[in-house]
Each structure stands twice: as structure tokens, then as C-alpha cells.
Amino acid sequence: MGRSSTRGEETRPHGRHDGPGEDAGDRGGHDRWERSAAPEGGHEPGGPNRRTRRAARGGKRRVLRWVAAVLALLIAGTGAAGYVYYRHLNGNIKKEDLTLGDKQMTDHKANSAGQTPLNILLIGSDARDSKANQKLGGAKETFGGPPLADVQMLLHLSADRSNISVVSMPRDTMLKMPRCTDPESGDVYPASTVDVQTNESLGRGGPGCTVAAWYELTGITIDHFMMIDFAGVVSMADAVGGVPVCVDADVYSHTSDGKGSGLKLKEGTTSVKGKQALQWLRTRYGFEDNTDLGRTKAQHQYLNSMVRELRKGTKLTDPGKLMDLAEAATSALTVDNGLDTVKKLYDLAEELKKAPTDRITMTTMPNVYGTGNLSGRVFPKKDEAEQVFRMIRDDIPLDGKASKRKTPVAADTAGPPADIAVSVRNATATDTAGPARGRASKVEGLLEDAGFTKASVDSQNVERAARTGVLYPSADLEGDAQAVAKALGIPVSQVKKSTEVSGVVLTVGADWRKDGAYPAKAAEEKAPDSANPLNGADEKACMHVNPGFTF
DSSP: OOOOOBOOSSOOOOSOOSSSSSHHHHHHTSOOTTSOOOOTTOOOOOOSSHHHHHHOOOOHHHHHHHHHHHHHHHHHTOGGGGGTTHHHHHHHOEEEOSOOBSSOOOOOOBOTTSOOOEEEEEEEEOOOOSHHHHHHHOOGGGTTSOOOEEEEEEEEEOTTSSOEEEEEOOTTBEEOOOOEEOTTTOOEEOOOSSOEEGGGGGGTTSHHHHHHHHHHHHOOOOOEEEEEOSTTHHHHHHHHOOEEEEESSOEEOOOTTSOSOOOEEOSEEEEEOHHHHHHHHHOOTTBTTSSHHHHHHHHHHHHHHHHHHHHTTOSSOOHHHHHHHHHHHHHTEEEEGGGOSHHHHHHHHHHHHTSOGGGEEEEEOOEEEOOGGGTTOEEEOHHHHHHHHHHHHTTOOTTOOOOOSOOOOOGGGOOOGGGOOEEEEEOOOOSSSOOOTTHHHHHHHHHHHTTOTTEEEOOSOOOOOSSOEEEESSGGGHHHHHHHHHHHTOOGGGEEEOTTOSSEEEEEOGGGOSSSSOOGGGGOOOOOGGGOOEETTOTTOOBOBOGGGOO
């Protein structure tokens, strides 16, 4: 056991780049996805301890492709291969604590059917923890540095399993870091007082600190994480086979000073695998504005295309390839203790498989570039990023579509309206406006007109809410809560079970600030355009090539 110690208040920046380009990042080893690998017989790894495991850097090439493969394989539900070497494969999986932060994550609110969503944080680490990983990564001058979480994607599976939403956070996002404690060494990393780059969270005790950082920023309860390295990606990609991708012009990702992934494709659609798939996922120079944001969009297109290919049922049918894939996948995976067996991973895959391809939505956290000495870093775009986070918290599909799956209605078990006690709260305040005067009283009047004569105003609880909803504490009051929602035209999907209330509570949100009936349009919401939403069934998606990188 390591001695408990306290680190300096801020983590030291690693290879920051000064603008949307990569010059400073290349010098400091921050962005080496587009660098060549180390030659044969390169630097040997250090000792096989946990600190060394985390310490190695570089080699993002394989990380992104592995993230793509794992996410797509999970969504496609091909986890059955894991049963082949069950005990052996279980031993391959590395496990760590879910969160290293001080804050306890809140429980999910169940929907009216008692179902809860699943949130899984996918982390791509640039650490090199073996000779193979160091060989793949190259950049020997970076060996021994702290690992960075350079790929971060939150996968949200809806409570009714009808849809999946994925939110990528750019690795250059600036945020406040929470206090984290390394569970093995006891080292304490104090909460930052200034904004720190999000990918540094991994070096503050491990993936549990990345989870804590997400919760600190978004308020989204995370159920699991999966951290991925790159040692087994080549065999996995070969097993998956070709994935169709599209560019709107000839592209060659190469600069005069040797930067770029080397990707060279003709205009149109090409099926990529092996080296080309790797190049696609690490291409920055040549897509969009030559920044990480364009690269993220390319990753989303690859993920969606891979999912479509896998769900056609023509991939991964050879038992030998499945065994190789299972071996590579489990060896490259670090998960929280709640996903510590192949059986649990398989069960998760079966849940994810329930969401159809056309209900998968890939997005990027809405963001804005910093200015001055923060040029090239990104910050959450306040209102629109919070909208995406809130939609995930409230289990609202990012594609804006209502579920077609029937939700069990318990309204038949409700008592007469006159016997149902309802507490009405005015939660209409927003970032720019105070609570709408008298809204709780007005809605109380609507309830009384509908026969709910025991409705009353709760003026003590006025915490704001973007969306109107009805909360209830236990199953015996579910029917009463649904009856209240039905009487006011509030969708049953906005009726939630909550341990924070002791009776039926109607929270009048910012979507109902004006007099009159509940606006039906308020129940219709989708991700803002700034999140660049991409539907999983969109086969026409095509990357825009930067004019400076055509041939």
C-alpha cells in the first residue's frame, strides 16, 4: 500500500497546443495520433506495476479504433463469443473502482414502468502499459508520463431500451476537476480552482476520476465505465472486416512537415479496414477545419457504419475469429467492478441490442473555442451543452422521437381525483429569468377544475426545472401520479418515480411559464444542431474534406 499524500492543487498541463492546429501538441506529445510508430526493438517498458500501467503515453492510433470496435460490438450484441473461454476471459479483464470522487451520484428516476436508464462512459487511454503498446504508439520521448483520457464518449441507453444516445466530449474541453483519491496509493488530488483540460482526469488516480469529472460537469449518473487500450485492436479490426466510409472529395492527410495520418482516399465511399481504418479514425488534418471536432465527427460516422455492418449478420460468424476477438477484447479492457465478468458484459450487450439502429444518435457536446492563451481549447456552450446533459439526465431521446413501445399505464389503479393529494411547485426559473409569478397557483386552479380538490401549492421547494413533470415516491401512488399527468395533458413519459418526494408532486417547469393548458410542443425536444447529431441509420453521411488536403 502506498502512503497517503496530497498533490499540488493543479495538475501540470501536458503538451498543450496553442490553437486549433496541432503544432504545440505535437511538440509536447499531446496529439500523436498522426505520428509514425516506434521502430522494431524500441524502448522497453518499465516494471509491471499499476503506476507504470497508467504512466505510459502515446499511441492514440489504436485507441480510437478500439473504442469504435467495442462500442459497435456492444450495440450489435455480439458478446456471445465471450462464453467460449469464460473463466480464462474473466481473468483477462482488469477492474477498478467506478468513481474516485467525493460526491455520491444520485439514483436514476424510474419511468412509469419502473425502468431505469443505463449510462456507460467509454474512455480511450493513451497509456502504454506493455511492450506491444509502446511499439504501436511510438513517441519514445513521452514514455513515463501520466496517461490521458483522449477519447471520452458517454453512451446512454434509454429506460425503455428504445433508443441510444452517445455524447462525445472533446479532449480539449476545459472544466473544473473534482477531488479524487487514488484507491491503491492513497494519493489525493485536490479539486482544481481553475479550469483543467478534461483528458488529464485519467492521471488523477485512474478512470474513476474521469467518471467523477463527468458527473461534476454534467450531473449525469454514470453506471459503468469501460476503459480501452490498443494492444488487441488489429486482430479485432480484422475480425470485424471492412467498414464503408465516405468523403466528399479526394483526401490525403499529410503536411509538408510530416504531420497527418496518411489517409488517402478517392471521393465517394470506400470500405476500410486494417491500416486504412486506423488512419480514418486518427485523421485530423484533412477533415472539416483540421481540428479534433472534425475527427470526432469521422469517428461517429465510422461507429454508425460499423454497427450497420455488424447488424446485417454477415460479420463475425467464424468461430476462430470470434475466439481471437474475445481474447483481444478482454485483454485490452478495464472496467468498473460492476462489469467484471464476461457474463455481465454479455448481458449489457443484450440490453444495448434492443435499441434499433435508426434510434442511435451520435452527438458532440456543444462547445465554443476559447480565446487568447486558451485558443484551441474548448468550453461547453452553456445553454446548449446543458440542454444535452439535461436530456440525458431526464432520459429524453436526443433524436426527438417519442418511443413507440407501449408504456404500462397504472392510471386504472388511481383513486378518485378528489382523494388525490397533489403538491404543486413553481420551478419555472431559468438562467435568464426568475420564476413566472403565480404559476403554481394557476396550475393548482387547473387541477381543482379537473376535480383534484386536494391540490395545494408548495412554496418552499422552488428548485428550477427545465421540463414539467410529475413525481411519486412509491408504486402505490404511481396510478395517482399518472392520473394527474393525464388530466393536464402531460405525457406519461414525464411521470417519474423519485425518492426525493413523499407524495405526488407536480413540478411546473420552464416549458410552461405561460397561462393555459400544457403546451404539447413542450414535450417535443431534440438535440440542438450544435451537437452535430448523426442518426445510426444514415448511410448518406459523408466527411467534408478540407480543400487544403485534396489531391
